[in-house]
Structures are given as structure tokens and as C-alpha cells.
Amino acid sequence: MVIRRNLYLSEELNLDEFERLARLFGLIAVRAGEVVMDARADACRPDFKADGSPVTAADLRADDLIRSCLERNLPDFPIVSEESCSGVFLKTAERFILVDPLDGTKEFIQGRDEFTINIALIQAGSPVAGAVYAPALHQLYMGGTNAYRLDIRANEGALSFSKMRPIEVRQAPSKGRRAVVSRSHLDGATKAWVKRHGITDLQPSGSSLKFCVVAEGEADVYPRLAPTMEWDTAAGHAVLLAAGGTVTDLDGRPLRYGKPDYRSTDFVARGAPRDL
Ligand SMILES: Nc1ncnc2c1ncn2[C@@H]1O[C@H](COP(=O)(O)O)[C@@H](OP(=O)(O)O)[C@H]1O
Numbered sequence: 422m423v424i425r426r427n428l429y430l431s432e433e434l435n436l437d438e439f440e441r442l443a444r445l446f447g448l449i450a451v452r453a454g455e456v457v458m459d460a461r462a463d464a465c466r467p468d469f470k471a472d473g474s475p476v477t478a479a480d481l482r483a484d485d486l487i488r489s490c491l492e493r494n495l496p497d498f499p500i501v502s503e504e505s506c507s508g509v510f511l512k513t514a515e516r517f518i519l520v521d522p523l524d525g526t527k528e529f530i531q532g533r534d535e536f537t538i539n540i541a542l543i544q545a546g547s548p549v550a551g552a553v554y555a556p557a558l559h560q561l562y563m564g565g566t567n568a569y570r571l572d573i574r575a576n577e578g579a580l581s582f583s584k585m586r587p588i589e590v591r592q593a594p595s596k597g598r599r600a601v602v603s604r605s606h607l608d609g610a611t612k613a614w615v616k617r618h619g620i621t622d623l624q625p626s627g628s629s630l631k632f633c634v635v636a637e638g639e640a641d642v643y644p645r646l647a648p649t650m651e652w653d654t655a656a657g658h659a660v661l662l663a664a665g666g667t668v669t670d671l672d673g674r675p676l677r678y679g680k681p682d683y684r685s686t687d688f689v690a691r692g693a694p695r696d697l
């Protein structure tokens with residue numbers, strides 16, 4: 422798939438800026454997904470970063486591609502990416518782009534399909550546009566003003582945005598609520614939170630897909646009382662906001678971006694259950 426220069430600036434003029442950005446991020450994420458899938462054979466030989474987390478050739482190749490596409494299309498936007506984070510804290514940037522070129526690296530290495538490419542725009546500390554793409558599942562989620570899912574056929578030459586469908590959170594049932602939880606990082610505090618709220622229906626999932634599951638009304642809540650980085654959550658957060666959900670810290674304040682070291686706090690992502 423070819424991404425034309427300045428697609429963001431020249432096309433889709435009838436869309437508002439956040440919708441155009443979400444689509445541009447979707448296009449770039451799908452292109453990066455091809456790179457990740459091509460590198461899947463090397464996934465069983467990861468390297469390890471200084472913090473002990475795994476990194477594969479796929480992470481690095483996708484990161485290169487995403488950065489070069491973003492720099493061509495949005496030259497004025499600073500980029501913070503998991504794999505090429507310069508360590509410079511962009512506190513003064515009103516707008517910046519957060520990238521996780523491969524989220525769910527553990528799932529990727531283990532041969533599972535729940536891994537994603539994530540690109541989001543942060544404006545004044547909030548995610549205002551984002552795309553999450555799961556290449557092994559062929560599922561693209563985009564959130565700007567509205568949220569959409571687009572299922573991609575293998576070897577599709579060009580993305581057809583006319584086939585995307587709007588998604589929104591569901592009204593939580595009074596009984597039988599479902600929580601989506603981390604498959605690889607399900608910790609004791611999150612288990613206790615779920616138990617305290619009387620939820621027994623747990624859906625394990627890898628990567629930022631957890632936000633998308635809530636955004637499309639397949640689950641009611643995603644509690645995360647374990648560490649994440651801002652690039653893990655920004656794109657999924659944008660999709661969920663656009664679908665009508667919320668993401669707050671444990672005191673109920675909206676989760677914000679642009680913190681020192683890009684470390685997130687614990688959070689709860691919700692569809693529509695205001696009492697959870
Ligand atoms: N101790 C830790 N500190 C910071 N982030 C952590 C962490 N342990 C896990 N994570 C984050 O949690 C993400 C995966 O969460 P999950 O397993 O729920 O999908 C990882 O993303 P990557 O897979 O991109 O490294 C990683 O960034």
C-alpha cells in the first residue's frame with residue numbers, strides 16, 4: 422500500500438481535523454502492520470531492553486516506517502515513540518504524537534494474535550485522535566470525533582474507508598458485567614478491583630485491544646492497576662473516548678499525557694457503567 426505525501430493536508434476536506442488524523446494514523450498503522458507480519462518469523466528471537474522488556478526486529482522496523490510516514494505527512498508534530506524515545510520530555514509541546522509500534526510484544530513472541538500498532542495525537546494532555554491496528558486479526562480501530570472499526574482483507578491494495586462501521590460503548594447491564602483484563606500482566610490489585618466490583622466475567626486480552634473491546638461494546642470496563650507507559654494507552658484511549666467511554670485514574674480524574682518519563686498511573690477505562 423502506498424501512502425501519498427500530504428494526504429492529511431490535501432484530502433478528505435469535508436472531515437474535521439481529528440477525523441482526518443485518525444484516518445491518516447489508520448493508513449500508517451496498516452502499512453506498519455505489513456512490516457510487523459513480515460517480521461513475525463523472527464519474533465522467537467527477541468532482544469531485551471535495559472528495563473528487561475523484550476524487543477524484536479518487528480518493533481524496530483515498524484517504528485522506522487511509522488516515523489518516516491509521520492515526518493513526511495505531519496512535519497511539525499513532535500513524535501514520542503516507545504522504540505525511539507529520545508528521552509526528551511516534551512512538556513512544553515501543546516501537541517505531540519505518541520507511537521507504540523508493537524504493543525503486546527509478549528503475545529507477539531508467544532505466537533498469539535493480540536498485538537497492535539498504535540498511533541495517537543495528544544493535545545493539551547488528552548488523546549484527541551488515534552488508531553489501533555491488530556494486523557494478525559485484520560482489525561483497524563480509529564477514533565477522532567467518532568469511533569470506527571474497519572476489517573481489512575488480506576492483501577488489500579488500498580483502504581476503503583467507506584466500509585468502516587461506527588462503534589460505540591454499550592449500556593452496561595445491571596448484572597453480568599464484563600471486564601477485559603491483561604492476559605500477560607494481570608496483577609493482584611486488578612484482580613481485587615474486579616472482585617470488589619462483583620465482576621466474575623473476565624475476558625483476558627493482550628495489548629491496546631482491551632480499550633477497543635470496551636469501545637465496541639463487547640465489555641464494560643478495563644481496569645489496569647499495573648504499570649503501563651503512555652504510548653501503550655494513548656491510541657486505545659482516543660478510540661474509547663470517541664466511542665463514548667472514559668478513562669480515569671483511581672480518583673476519577675481523566676487520565677492525562679505528557680508526564681515525566683511517559684509513565685502512566687493506574688487507570689480504569691469504562692464504557693457506560695457510571696457506577697463502576
Ligand atoms: N513494569 C512495567 N513498567 C512499565 N510498563 C509496563 C510494565 N510491565 C508491562 N508494561 C507495559 O504493558 C504493556 C503490555 O500490557 P498487556 O500485557 O496488558 O498488553 C507493555 O507494552 P509492550 O508490549 O508494548 O511492551 C508495557 O509497556
Ligand SMILES: [Mg+2]
Nearest residue numbers: 521524525653
Ligand atoms: Mg506497549
